[in-house]
Amino acid sequence: MMTVTGEALATLPAGADLSPITVIGTEPIRQSFGGETLTQAINSRRAPGVSRVVLNPDAHVGYGAPVGCVMVSPTHIYPGPVGVDIKCSMSLLQMDLPADAIDALPLRKQIIRAICKRVPTGAGRGQRHAPKSRSIDGKLGFKIATEGASKQVLKKLGIPKSWADACEDAYHTAPDGSSDTLAARLEWMGRTRDKLDRIESKYRQLGSYGGGNHFGEAEVVHVLDSQRAIAEAFGLKDGCVAFLSHCGSRGFGHDLAVAQFRTLKTAFQKQGLAFPAGDPQLVYAPVDSPEGRDYLCDMAMGANFATVNHLLINDLVLEAFREVFPGVRGELVYFISHNIARQEPIDGTVQWVHRKGATRALPAGHPQLVGTRFESTGHPILLPGNPRDGSSVMVAGEGASAAAYSVNHGAGRRLSRTKAKKQLVQHEIDQGLAEHDVVSNCSVYPRDEAPDAYKDFEEVLGSVRKAGLAEEVARLKAKFVIKDGAAADD
């Protein structure tokens, strides 16, 4: 049913009166899409107010819409397609440390311990022994949720203020542009002791990774010869250590998202409104309705939390490296989300671009980059692959407009977690990582997070390049991984 229009481009019809879904992926990638993934893409395209859907090479089944898709609407907001981990993001910290400085295994173990001491992993885990300067009380947590990475918040947390300039968005406000509106809503949410306690307990998770596919990874930067100028503009240092992080808004964003799913589902049922394709996971609200505005407030607060979480993690990681290498310097290359809805000019009008496991990809000269440090290059795209085969820093070209200025957010799952646990053999995973000189904090590396649980990264990267969306600037090769798993070396 797909029509192939290029080596890595196809279209998928969704209805006679609708523009078809844009599909990005080479033949093998297109073959990898399951039926349920395509059904979810079609359901999303046919949902009210949706003007465009793009399916990316990393697509697999998600909540309502596939993970690995872009859903565009001028009028409607879809909480399911933003997802449960509001503003799940990637960040990259470049250090001035030559790669061979972390060759020695005991040294790597030492850095891993220094990081894990400061940045916890695992569901429900947050800061327990944070120094006073880094501890987050209810008052500061409130400020973080409503202001994001404001100058005051960064100063209070001791995070370099220049890092705000390396963020896709350093802060998010209510639809009326005000952080006071967010404050009023958060106060209302915490109106009873019980609810306030629950909210405040999540603030302690700031500066932590969580579980699942979240990770921190020390990388060696390999700049492509043909991309030296752009790499320099990005602040990448060839042959040096960088640190890649994947994390989001933790329990705080989760609670906001889940509460919204429930509220909107109930509202639909009360009004006798039909769910798109009968799927309650595709509940929506017009952006100018009270429900839409409430959702956008909650999304903004989750996003603010995720932003500060990432910046704090990066500063704690840098502190950990300095414990082992005093004086080492680090600069944030970029911080970019893959689970968020943003207002952007698409097809000539400002629309809400829902990126559900998709990364914004603005080329040089895009109106939203004017006045930023990436105006003349396009911004860095951070694409995690896997710790065995590497990750990538890319930059968008003009062709990205064909995909609503988006690319995939990673390799995408090849095996479900259940299948991965059943099919993949533990000692082969461990051996594979060891052969590539990758160590981790896990004594038992999670099988459902193994490199082979994900799609072939080269094929995914090839799809992006062949579709003309973006080019690789640098490859990142892992030296060690921090993930939620059984703790190492006791």
Added chain:
DNA sequence: ATGTTC
């Protein structure tokens, strides 16, 4: 993703 599978 989430103190984890309404």
